[in-house]
Amino acid sequence: xxxxxxxxxxxxxxxxxxxxxxxxxxxxxxxxxxxxxxxxxxxxxxxxxxxxxxxxxxxxxxxxxxxxxxxxxxxxxxxxxxxxxxxxxxxxxxxxxxxxxxxxxxxxxxxxxxxxxxxxxxxxxxxxxxxxxxxxxxxxxxxxxxxxxxxxxxxxxxxxxxxxxxxxxxxxxxxxxxxxxxxxxxxxxxxxxxxxxxxxxxxxxxxxxxxxxxxxxxxxxxxxxxxxxxxxxxxxxxxxxxxxxxxxxxxxxxxxxxxxxxxxxxxxxxxxxxxxxxxxxxxxxxxxxxxxxxxxxxx
Amino acid sequence: xxxxxxxxxxxxxxxxxxxxxxxxxxxxxxxxxxxxxxxxxxxxxxxxxxxxxxxxxxxxxxxxxxxxxxxxxxxxxxxxxxxxxxxxxxxxxxxxxxxxxxxxxxxxxxxx
Numbered sequence: 143x144x145x146x147x148x149x150x151x152x153x154x155x156x157x158x159x160x161x162x163x164x165x166x167x168x169x170x171x172x173x174x175x176x177x178x179x180x181x182x183x184x185x186x187x188x189x190x191x192x193x194x195x196x197x198x199x200x201x202x203x204x205x206x207x208x209x210x211x212x213x214x215x216x217x218x219x220x221x222x223x224x225x226x227x228x229x230x231x232x233x234x235x236x237x238x239x240x241x242x243x244x245x246x247x248x249x250x251x252x253x254x255x256x257x258x259x260x261x262x263x264x265x266x267x268x269x270x271x272x273x274x275x276x277x278x279x280x281x282x283x284x285x286x287x288x289x290x291x292x293x294x295x296x297x298x299x300x301x302x303x304x305x306x307x308x309x310x311x312x313x314x315x316x317x318x319x320x321x322x323x324x325x326x327x328x329x330x331x332x333x334x335x336x337x338x339x340x341x342x343x344x345x346x347x348x349x350x351x352x353x354x355x356x357x358x359x360x361x362x363x364x365x366x367x368x369x370x371x372x373x374x375x376x377x378x379x380x381x382x383x384x385x386x387x388x389x390x391x392x393x394x395x396x397x398x399x400x401x402x403x404x405x406x407x408x409x410x411x412x413x414x415x416x417x418x419x420x421x422x423x424x425x426x427x428x429x430x431x432x433x434x435x436x437x438x439x440x441x
Numbered sequence: 442x443x444x445x446x447x448x449x450x451x452x453x454x455x456x457x458x459x460x461x462x463x464x465x466x467x468x469x470x471x472x473x474x475x476x477x478x479x480x481x482x483x484x485x486x487x488x489x490x491x492x493x494x495x496x497x498x499x500x501x502x503x504x505x506x507x508x509x510x511x512x513x514x515x516x517x518x519x520x521x522x523x524x525x526x527x528x529x530x531x532x533x534x535x536x537x538x539x540x541x542x543x544x545x546x547x548x549x550x551x552x553x
Binding site for chain 1: 474475476477478480481483491493495496497498500501503504505506521529
């Protein structure tokens with residue numbers, strides 16, 4: 143199997159990303175280094191402590207070589223742990239320049255059999271070190287950002303696509319509560335959905351969000367949007383509802399005075415969700431918390 | 442009712458003025474400090490009167506597409522409320538009057 147990072151026909155977004163991002167954006171800086179005169183034993187201890195498998199040999203930011211775990215194992219086999227590093231380091235080092243695009247780094251990892259490359263600036267001063275892990279992590283983060291942007295801009299096509307959005311809630315976090323509802327409203331509005339349906343989705347979302355903030359130890363609100371319906375799944379981590387029948391009675395609430403002073407606990411939450419939803423289902427247990435599933439048809 | 446007239450009638454301070462504030466004609470008023478009660482209201486050109494001075498009033502107002510929020514009793518409004526009013530582009534007014542007096546004055550204005 144081809145294990146190179148770059149696919150055969152990479153999408154344009156990916157190509158733009160690897161050319162736009164620079165080595166200096168993804169490298170680890172400053173690098174952990176060792177001097178020529180330190181012993182192999184010192185190098186081994188530094189690597190152990192920093193949990194790395196290799197490092198540049200440098201003095202005053204000037205690069206002399208690279209010492210890796212392989213070199214240390216060889217020295218160990220020869221019982222030469224007290225030798226200076228310079229005796230075992232690799233000196234024909236391949237380096238990257240900090241202003242090169244990340245694409246260059248990717249091709250270097252494919253071309254050479256090194257697991258890390260020292261990074262120099264234009265004055266040949268050692269400024270960092272780069273591993274394929276640095277590249278992978280940064281690329282993944284950038285890709286996630288791009289995917290998020292794409293999701294926000296994507297048009298929903300009948301039966302072709304569904305879109306999921308997920309929000310977290312925390313106990314008594316009234317400052318951020320309601321964000322999911324306001325966001326989903328804004329999103330559906332941007333897709334020119336029927337205002338009545340937008341409102342139904344937003345009301346259900348808001349009440350479910352508030353229920354989690356007021357009554358649960360935190361949870362998630364997920365939206366699955368298709369061209370035909372919006373599903374809202376509210377999942378919390380507990381502690382579960384003692385009496386489900388009571389909880390579904392208009393005006394029933396276990397909220398205390400403090401919660402009521404904040405404008406919640408009218409005992410209308412689940413009732414309001416039921417009122418606006420075409421399908422409504424609630425499950426609750428002490429072990430698994432509460433899950434509410436509400437569907438709003440868009441026709 | 443025009444928002445300008447409402448502001449004068451209830452001696453309100455304009456905390457934030459929405460971009461469409463001058464074009465809106467308020468036809469419906471709801472009064473509550475419990476947000477679930479507000480979420481039941483499905484009326485256009487809505488004004489919400491509340492003594493609850495938290496950003497949840499603005500979040501709720503956004504969900505029911507209200508045009509204006511009036512906070513009574515000259516309550517202190519925190520920065521988040523103002524930010525939410527700006528974010529959702531909803532006019533936010535603050536009046537020194539009580540809920541009862543505010544409603545009585547609004548009723549007068551509506552009957553004119």
